[in-house]
Amino acid sequence: MKLLLEHAHVEGIRYYDAYRKHGGYRSVEKALKMSPDEITEEVKKSGLRGRGGAGFPTGMKWSFLAKPEGVPRHLVCNADESEPGTFKDRYLMEFIPHLLVEGLIVSSYALGSNLTFIYIRGEYAWIVDILEQAIAEAKSNGWLGKNIAGSGFDCEIYVQRGAGAYICGEETALLESLEGKRGNPRIKPPFPAVKGLWGRPTVVNNVETLAAVVPIINMGGEEYAKIGVGRSTGTKLMSACGNINKPGVYEIDMTISVEEFIFSDQYCGGIPKGKRLKACIPGGSSVPILPANLLLKTAKGETRYMNYESLSDGGFQTGSMLGSGGFIVFDEDQCVVRHTMSLAHFYMHESCGQCSPCREGTGWMYRILKNIEYGKGKMSDIELLWDIQGKIEGNTICPLGDAAAWPVAAAIRHFRDEFEWHVLNPEESQTRNYGLAHYADPVYVPAVS
Amino acid sequence: MAEGTPNFKVTIDNITIEVPAGTSILEAARKIGGDVTPPAMCYYSKLEGSGGKCRTCLVEVSKGSEKDPRPMPKLVASCRTGVMDGMEVKNITSPRVIEARKGVVEMLLINHPLDCPICDQAGECDLQDLSYEHGTEGTRFEFDKRVFEKEDIGDYIQLHMTRCILCYRCVYTADQLTGERQHGVLERGERSEISTYLGKSLHNDFIGNVIDVCPVGALTDKTFRFKQRVWFTKPVDAHRDCENPKCCGKVRLWMRGDEVFRVTARKDQWGEVEGWICNECRFHKKETKDWIIEGPSNVSRYSVISQGHYVNTVPQPKIIDKVIGKEPKLLLNIHDVSEVNRPEIELSEIPGPAHSDDFEKKDDKKLNN
Structure with missing residues (x-):
C-alpha cells in the first residue's frame, strides 16, 4: 500500500502542475474548512506516530502545545536527517517536495503557526533549492502567504540549512541552531511545546510525519488507522541498505514480516551472491543490532513483523526498535x-x-x-x-x-x-x-x- | 519567601524539608546541607542557565509528586529539576546514583591531566574534592590524554585548556556579567575547547571573575601563578570603596606575613562567589594599605587551607623501629646533599614567608657577604 510515494514516479511530480493534477493540495482545501482542533483530532484518531525515531504519537504531541494568548507559535520541520542508514526524508523531499509543503501548510493551520521552518541538514544542499522552488510555486498559486484560499490564515515557510551536525537533529539542539546559536541540546523541561523557538511554544516534527498528515486529512483519521496493525498505523518509509540486492526507499504498511521485507523481490530482494544473513540494524544506526536468529523470529519463536511493537518485542535483551527506518543488513562476511x-x-x-x-x-x-x-x-x-x-x-x-x-x-x-x-x-x-x-x-x- | 508561592514538601534521603515552589532539588538539598547535598561542578546559583552539564549532581526521583507518584525513569540532574509537592528524592541512599556518579567522576578525570602538584588551583579545586569523595583509585583509561596548547588570553588570565572540564561557567559569567563575551566554546565533542575567537584577549573590567568561577585550574590568575600554594597563604576578609559601581569591593586577601599574594572574591560554603569584584581590585590592589582588613576568613576545618598551620607540629612516631626491631638503613640522607629544610630549623619560628636564605648556614652567609 502506498500513500506517500503513490505518485513518486509520475513525470514532473516535483513541480506544481503535475502534483496538483494528481490530487495535490486537496488536503489543504479540506483542512481550511475544518477547525484547527478538528485536524488535531483527526491526527489523534489516525494513531500516527512520530517517524523520526522515537515513535511518539503525533496527535498527542500536538495537543501538548501550549497556547497562551498573544504569543506566536511555531512549527518546525526536522529535515536534519543524519542518522547513518536513514535516507527516507531525502527521497521524499527530493522527488515529491510538494507533499511536504502541503503537509506543512495543513499542520501549520492546525497548530496556528504563521511562521514555519524547515531545518534541513547542510549536506542536502541541492534539496534546499528543490524545496524553495516548491515553496515559491505554492506561494504563487495561493497556498502560502496572506489569507490562504480566503480562509484568513497566513503562513510562510522558510528553509534553513544546518551546518553539518548530527546533534542538530535532536529537537532542542535544532531550535538552538535555528536561533543562530551553537547547536547544544537544551535541558528539558521545559519542553519545546511550552518553550521552544525563541521561547515560544513550538512543535518539531519529522518530514515523514508531516507528509503523512496529507493522506490522513484526505482519507480521514479513522480510515488511516485501519492500515497497519495495532498501534503501528499507516505506512512507513524504510530506507534499506547494506548487503541486499535492491537497496532503496520502500513504503511498507507495517504488516509484512521482516523475512518478507529482506527476501521478497518486491522489497530488498534478498542478499547478493547467495550469502547468508548475519545481522541487521532495523531502524538506523542508533538502535540495537540484532543477529539473524533473533531478527526473523522473536525470542518466543513468533514471526517478527516490520512494525513498532514487533521489532521491539523482548526489549533490548532480544529485540530492537523500528526507529527512523534505516534498515541496514549485514551478510556473513561482515565484521x-x-x-x-x-x-x-x-x-x-x-x-x-x-x-x-x-x-x-x-x-x-x-x-x-x-x-x-x-x-x-x-x-x-x-x-x-x-x-x-x-x-x-x-x-x-x-x-x-x-x-x-x-x-x-x-x-x-x-x-x-x-x-x-x-x-x-x-x-x-x-x-x-x-x-x-x-x-x-x-x-x-x-x-x- | 514571596507571598503567594506555595510551599512544597520534598523528602531527600528521608529528610523532609519545605521549600517554595520553583526551587531546584539541589537548592533544597543545600538547605538541608551535609552529605545529602549532591556535588555540583557546573551549576552556579548566581549564573542563569548554568547547570545540567557535568552530571555529577544526578539523583534518583523515587516518587514524582503527591499527585503523580510515579518515579522518574532516568536519573535527573538535580540542579535543573524543580521540586514538586511530595517529591521523594534519593541521593546517597540510592546505589544507582552512587554508581552513576562514580562513572561521571571517572569520565571527568580520564582526560584531565591530574597535574595537581604543579596546578595553582590545587587545594581549592572542586574536581580534586569531587574525585577524593566520589572517585575511584586508579584509572582504567589506557590511552593518551587529550592535550591542548596553553593559551594566553590577555594580561591577567592564563587559559590551560587541558585541565578544563567544560562546565561553561566562564562562558555564562562573561555573558551575564560583562555583556561583551569574547570567548566561547569552539569545536564539538571531546575536541571542544574554551577559546577566544582567533586569539583575541579578554579585557573587560569584570573578566577576572571567570577565574573564581572556574572549578578547576583551567583559568588562572597570571599575577598569582606559581607564587604560592594556596594552603600556605592565609585568607583574610577585607574591603575597600571601589570606584566601580558594579564592584562590591568585598574581597578575600590571601596573605603570607604582610604580603598580599592574591585577591579573590569571597566564596560561600558551596564555593560560590558572594559578590563580583572588578579587575582593579583583583589585580592591582596588592598592598595591605589598599584595604580595610576585617579579620580572618572562616575556612571550613575540612578544607586543605585550614591544614596549612605548621606551628607546633608533632613529629611522626618511629613505628618502623618497633616493627623490624632495628634502625632502618638509610640509603641517602637528604640533609647531606641539600641545604634546604635543615632539620634544626623550626619553620614556625620564621617570620613571614620562608625563604631559602633562612635555611642557609650562618657561616656560609658570612662567606657570601
Whole structure:
C-alpha cells in the first residue's frame, strides 16, 4: 500500500502542475474548512506516530502545545536527517517536495503557526533549492502567504540549512541552531511545546510525519488507522541498505514480516551472491543490532513483523526498535567489531561535548573498540566497554548518549564470542572475518517466493 | 519567601524539608546541607542557565509528586529539576546514583591531566574534592590524554585548556556579567575547547571573575601563578570603596606575613562567589594599605587551607623501629646533599614567608657577604 510515494514516479511530480493534477493540495482545501482542533483530532484518531525515531504519537504531541494568548507559535520541520542508514526524508523531499509543503501548510493551520521552518541538514544542499522552488510555486498559486484560499490564515515557510551536525537533529539542539546559536541540546523541561523557538511554544516534527498528515486529512483519521496493525498505523518509509540486492526507499504498511521485507523481490530482494544473513540494524544506526536468529523470529519463536511493537518485542535483551527506518543488513562476511567501531567513531565525532559522560565516554569506547579491532585488545576490555556504555546510557542531557551506548551494548550482548575471538586471535582477526557462528539458521530456506 | 508561592514538601534521603515552589532539588538539598547535598561542578546559583552539564549532581526521583507518584525513569540532574509537592528524592541512599556518579567522576578525570602538584588551583579545586569523595583509585583509561596548547588570553588570565572540564561557567559569567563575551566554546565533542575567537584577549573590567568561577585550574590568575600554594597563604576578609559601581569591593586577601599574594572574591560554603569584584581590585590592589582588613576568613576545618598551620607540629612516631626491631638503613640522607629544610630549623619560628636564605648556614652567609 502506498500513500506517500503513490505518485513518486509520475513525470514532473516535483513541480506544481503535475502534483496538483494528481490530487495535490486537496488536503489543504479540506483542512481550511475544518477547525484547527478538528485536524488535531483527526491526527489523534489516525494513531500516527512520530517517524523520526522515537515513535511518539503525533496527535498527542500536538495537543501538548501550549497556547497562551498573544504569543506566536511555531512549527518546525526536522529535515536534519543524519542518522547513518536513514535516507527516507531525502527521497521524499527530493522527488515529491510538494507533499511536504502541503503537509506543512495543513499542520501549520492546525497548530496556528504563521511562521514555519524547515531545518534541513547542510549536506542536502541541492534539496534546499528543490524545496524553495516548491515553496515559491505554492506561494504563487495561493497556498502560502496572506489569507490562504480566503480562509484568513497566513503562513510562510522558510528553509534553513544546518551546518553539518548530527546533534542538530535532536529537537532542542535544532531550535538552538535555528536561533543562530551553537547547536547544544537544551535541558528539558521545559519542553519545546511550552518553550521552544525563541521561547515560544513550538512543535518539531519529522518530514515523514508531516507528509503523512496529507493522506490522513484526505482519507480521514479513522480510515488511516485501519492500515497497519495495532498501534503501528499507516505506512512507513524504510530506507534499506547494506548487503541486499535492491537497496532503496520502500513504503511498507507495517504488516509484512521482516523475512518478507529482506527476501521478497518486491522489497530488498534478498542478499547478493547467495550469502547468508548475519545481522541487521532495523531502524538506523542508533538502535540495537540484532543477529539473524533473533531478527526473523522473536525470542518466543513468533514471526517478527516490520512494525513498532514487533521489532521491539523482548526489549533490548532480544529485540530492537523500528526507529527512523534505516534498515541496514549485514551478510556473513561482515565484521561486527569493525562495524561497532565505525559507529562508535561516528558518535564520538558527533557528540556536542556539553555533558561529560557522552563527551568523554564516546571517545573512550571508540579507542577501546579500535584496539580490539586491530588485534590489541584484552579480555578485560570487553567488560570495560560494557561498563562504560552502562554509565553513559540514561545519564546524559539528550538521547545521543543513549544512541552511542545502545549499539555497543547490543553488539556485546549478541556477538560477545566475536569480540572474544578478536582478542584471542589477534593475528587471524586481521586476515579474515569471524563469519556466521550460530547467529543465523544454517539451513535457511526463504519462506516467501 | 514571596507571598503567594506555595510551599512544597520534598523528602531527600528521608529528610523532609519545605521549600517554595520553583526551587531546584539541589537548592533544597543545600538547605538541608551535609552529605545529602549532591556535588555540583557546573551549576552556579548566581549564573542563569548554568547547570545540567557535568552530571555529577544526578539523583534518583523515587516518587514524582503527591499527585503523580510515579518515579522518574532516568536519573535527573538535580540542579535543573524543580521540586514538586511530595517529591521523594534519593541521593546517597540510592546505589544507582552512587554508581552513576562514580562513572561521571571517572569520565571527568580520564582526560584531565591530574597535574595537581604543579596546578595553582590545587587545594581549592572542586574536581580534586569531587574525585577524593566520589572517585575511584586508579584509572582504567589506557590511552593518551587529550592535550591542548596553553593559551594566553590577555594580561591577567592564563587559559590551560587541558585541565578544563567544560562546565561553561566562564562562558555564562562573561555573558551575564560583562555583556561583551569574547570567548566561547569552539569545536564539538571531546575536541571542544574554551577559546577566544582567533586569539583575541579578554579585557573587560569584570573578566577576572571567570577565574573564581572556574572549578578547576583551567583559568588562572597570571599575577598569582606559581607564587604560592594556596594552603600556605592565609585568607583574610577585607574591603575597600571601589570606584566601580558594579564592584562590591568585598574581597578575600590571601596573605603570607604582610604580603598580599592574591585577591579573590569571597566564596560561600558551596564555593560560590558572594559578590563580583572588578579587575582593579583583583589585580592591582596588592598592598595591605589598599584595604580595610576585617579579620580572618572562616575556612571550613575540612578544607586543605585550614591544614596549612605548621606551628607546633608533632613529629611522626618511629613505628618502623618497633616493627623490624632495628634502625632502618638509610640509603641517602637528604640533609647531606641539600641545604634546604635543615632539620634544626623550626619553620614556625620564621617570620613571614620562608625563604631559602633562612635555611642557609650562618657561616656560609658570612662567606657570601
